Amino acid sequence: MSSMISIFRLIEHKHRFKVRELKKLNKKYRRKIIVLSIIIISFILSLVIGWLFNLKFWLIGMIFVVISTFLLGLYYYKIKVYNKGYAKQIPVFTWHRIVTDEMKRTVYSDNQWAHSVTVFEQQMKYLHDHHYRTLSLDEFYDWYTGKRRFRKKTVVITFDDGNADDYYLVLPILKKYKLKATTFIVGYRTEDKSYQPWTPEKRTYITKEMMQKVAKTYPNWQFESHTWDMHKVDKNGKEHLLNLTPRQIALDFKKNSVFGFKYLAYPYGIYNDAIKKELEKNNYRLAFGFRDHEYATRKSKRYQIPRIKINGFSTVETLKEWLNY
Numbered sequence: 001m002s003s004m005i006s007i008f009r010l011i012e013h014k015h016r017f018k019v020r021e022l023k024k025l026n027k028k029y030r031r032k033i034i035v036l037s038i039i040i041i042s043f044i045l046s047l048v049i050g051w052l053f054n055l056k057f058w059l060i061g062m063i064f065v066v067i068s069t070f071l072l073g074l075y076y077y078k079i080k081v082y083n084k085g086y087a088k089q090i091p092v093f094t095w096h097r098i099v100t101d102e103m104k105r106t107v108y109s110d111n112q113w114a115h116s117v118t119v120f121e122q123q124m125k126y127l128h129d130h131h132y133r134t135l136s137l138d139e140f141y142d143w144y145t146g147k148r149r150f151r152k153k154t155v156v157i158t159f160d161d162g163n164a165d166d167y168y169l170v171l172p173i174l175k176k177y178k179l180k181a182t183t184f185i186v187g188y189r190t191e192d193k194s195y196q197p198w199t200p201e202k203r204t205y206i207t208k209e210m211m212q213k214v215a216k217t218y219p220n221w222q223f224e225s226h227t228w229d230m231h232k233v234d235k236n237g238k239e240h241l242l243n244l245t246p247r248q249i250a251l252d253f254k255k256n257s258v259f260g261f262k263y264l265a266y267p268y269g270i271y272n273d274a275i276k277k278e279l280e281k282n283n284y285r286l287a288f289g290f291r292d293h294e295y296a297t298r299k300s301k302r303y304q305i306p307r308i309k310i311n312g313f314s315t316v317e318t319l320k321e322w323l324n325y
């Protein structure tokens with residue numbers, strides 16, 4: 001009896017799977033199918049009218065153009081109305097290191113990559129108080145591919161480099177305002193053998209243990225790739241990535257594959273064809289640029305999604321300006 005039940009369950013499961021797959025397929029081609037159907041229906045309609053009234057060919061052609069234009073116009077107008085009030089573009093913001101106010105006042109007063117934690121909290125509070133929705137990168141990807149829509153007040157929060165300060169200073173703020181965020185980490189740094197306890201003064205990085213803890217306690221904060229070990233410059237100040245052969249880049253991706261990342265932020269925003277090829281090969285969904293200072297749209301290139309850098313000297317006013325950009 002139980003085996004019968006399990007067979008039924010299996011059939012049901014398979015059926016559900018099929019329905020889901022069909023729905024996906026349907027969504028992908030829906031627009032093309034509808035446009036094609038409109039054209040075919042208009043064609044048949046004009047033929048019928050032409051036959052009924054015994055019209056000449058050029059007149060039938062004219063009727064076809066009029067009917068199809070009218071129906072297509074109606075269809076696109078409906079889409080426009082349907083998407084009214086929803087985001088056509090979404091800003092992806094990047095912060096770098098968040099430091100204590102004391103550190104910002106002293107060591108990092110001239111540093112554009114370091115933000116005072118108090119200013120950062122004000123910025124997050126602003127997003128929260130003004131009902132901005134923050135997206136995970138999976139949600140952003142669903143929007144990008146047209147699977148989901150989000151209202152206009154939607155943003156993506158990202159951090160680069162995976163500083164341990166994110167864990168001690170940023171995480172409590174994200175939790176407090178219930179915000180989603182993504183940090184792009186440099187893979188090899190997570191297994192720092194010479195690990196030292198975090199202090200505000202010394203720069204340390206997020207460890208694997210921290211990542212596992214966050215996954216359990218606050219999954220709204222996620223980690224993605226800033227490459228395994230391409231985040232450095234050579235003696236002449238040239239980005240390391242540009243000195244590497246395609247094979248060396250492939251090796252970097254291989255080492256990083258333990259994390260199963262789907263998104264990547266280019267170190268220093270630098271990229272070339274070799275790294276794009278590796279992204280493709282490793283099934284990365286999106287890759288993020290940097291300092292592009294524009295909102296992401298559904299037409300942005302998949303491996304060149306623009307991001308807006310929030311400067312270390314910025315205030316809550318700066319963020320407001322970007323939100324109304």
Ligand SMILES: [Zn+2]
Pocket residue numbers: 160161226231267268
């Ligand atoms: Zn970086």
